[in-house]
Structure formats: structure tokens, C-alpha cells
Amino acid sequence: MPDSGRLPDLATLLAGVADGQGGSITPPIYQTSLFSFDSFADFEDRMAGRTNQPIYTRVQNPTVAAFEAMMAAAEGAEAAVGFASGMGAISATLMAFLRPGDRVACVEHVYPDTYRFMERILRPFGIAVDYHPLAAFEDDPDLLKGVKVAYLESPTSVVFSVLNLPKVAAHAKRHGVISMIDNSWATPVHQRPVLSGIDIVLHSASKYISGHSDTVAGVVVGSAAQMATIRDLSLPLFGAKLAPFEAWLLIRGLRTLVPRMRQHQDTADLFVDRLSALPFVRRVNSPGANATPGLTGRSGLMSVEFDDSVKVPELADALRHFRLGVSWGGFESLILPASVGLAQAGEFNSMRRFGVSPNLVRLSLGLEAAEDLWADIESALQHSRT
């Protein structure tokens, strides 16, 4: 059973990991595409795999490597590979391990673009994808029989339901299944799935890891052997590499991740208490510490389902601090009404497929003062109720 409480504090763990040379406390940005060699022999040794000097930034770059080292340390894993986006990391990881004829078991309410990747890329390439309720992953010991990859989120997108990760990891191990989880919501501050036995951890680093809504990036973390497969295959050949400047921003973001997550949690705790007490709130979806084994805290991303007395369009338009928008994990607070997601054009709409109430809204609680955010919601609710 994982006990993240006894691990070193994450901020302490990451101190100094990405320092530069000569006392520089930040690493340089290696803004270069290529690395040249001193001699024919050096060049040949590198190409033959006898040394490991970077050759070309599509595969290796020291600034990116510094970020990858921080992420591996943060998740308690052996290695990490950075990507240009969360979807770059997710697609490259799935494509590194899946072949036509394979089967994926995926959670319901998976991130909408991951759902579209399953339906629009994997399925046409001859890979079967089945979606299962979370309870089936936990309670059906044979669910993963014949499956190649178990694709997990905990909490899931939109409705934020949690999985018992040690239990699912044990089922996956017994059936020889590669288990992968999108850990963007919890971050390694609140959940380190590798310690629960999950093989591979994925992140949209565009969210809490960057923390400032100023870059799109992704990262995958896992065993040295699995990361070597990705670095050999889908990183270079799809080419969705993380850029050195973006990696530098992510290093900066990681250094404040712990205190930012603490403040997001404090604000979220206040919102959960007060929203749950309102008679016209049907549900607050916001798992916190001990909601499931290995989860040690609550992030600032939650959803709230109102009864029909709340008019969501009026609520959204009456808010002053909360902005309307996708994404999350930055300084600013955001609201995303489910009805907007349900209205999104196109055939492959995960919210329509898995079912979400149009009276649900997703809130990303930012770093503004909690009481100011609460006052904003309270007054907007007054304007929006009939």
C-alpha cells in the first residue's frame, strides 16, 4: 500500500535537480537544434550507441533532460520523456505499445481528446477499444484478460470519479497488461501512481505543472525500459518533442508546484464545504485526501451539479473573477459549463457518449483569494436563480 505521507516533501526532493553550472540556480536554455562532435571517433561512438551525448533536439536536449529528471523524481519513477503537449505524450505512448489486433480497456469519462484519439486513430488502425465503468476495473478480476493496455484516469475528467489504483494495478500485473494513467489532475503532489504499481504516468504539463497558462506541453513517466521504447520509437518518429524553452518554463513551474497546489486545495476545501451546504446543489465532484488509496489531496479542479433553479448561462455571464474557458491549472479561475461541452460539434463527443448533466459546471479554482472567489460565485448564483 502506498504511503505518500512518508516520502520526502516533493519540493525538497526537486531542489537542485535542474540547477545549471557554476552556481547558477536555473539551467540554461539550450536553444539549439544540433550538437556537434569533436572528432570522427566521437561521432561514430555516439551513433553506435557507445556514448550518450545529445545529437539532435528532436530526441535529446539538456534543458528538456533536466525537466525530465525532475518529473521522474517527482513521480518516483526511473525515467521520463517530455512532449510538445499532453496529447503528444498520450498518443506517442499509446502508439509505442499498441499494434493492430490489440485491445485497450479505457475508463469512461476519459479526457475528450483522448476519447477522440481512441475512436478516430486507434480504432481505424485496427485496435479495439472498450470503455468500462470504474467499478468494473476494480471488481471484475477478469476484465483485463486479453487486454494490452489499461488506460486510466483517476479522478476521471468532468465527473471526477476515483479508482482504487493498487487494486487495478494488481489486476493489470496478473494479466500482463500495461497500465497507464493520466495524472494531470492530482499531480505528483497528491498522487504518485507508480508507487501504487501503475506502469506509466502521463501528464498534460499545460495544466498544474506549468501553472501559468503560458505553455502547452506534456510528459510521460515510467520504467527506464518503457521510456527507452518511447524515446526510440514514437518520440523521434512522430516528432512531437518538447522544446527547450517550454522545458525551462516547466522547470520553473515545478519549483512552485507544492505551494500552488496547497493554495488550490485550501480554496477547493472552502468551496466544497460551502457548495455542499446549498439546497440547490445536487452534487459536488471533488475527491480529496483518502477518497481512494494513494490520493493525498484535492486539486482546484472540480465540478458542481445544480438543480434546475440555477440557469447556467446566467451564472456564467454574471461571474466577474471566473473567466469562461477550457484548460485549467493556471493562476486564473475558470468556469466551463457542461452544456458548452455537450454542444461541441462533431460525432465523437465523450460528454454525450458517457452522459453528463447540462446543469453541471466545471470550476478551476485559481490562485486568487478564496473569499473573493466565493463572493463572486455567491452573487452570480443569486443573479442566476429563478
Ligand SMILES: *Cc1c(COP(=O)(O)O)cnc(C)c1O
Ligand atoms: C488538457 C488535458 C490533456 C491534453 O493535454 P494538452 O497539453 O492540451 O495536449 C490530457 N488530459 C487531461 C486530463 C487534460 O486536462
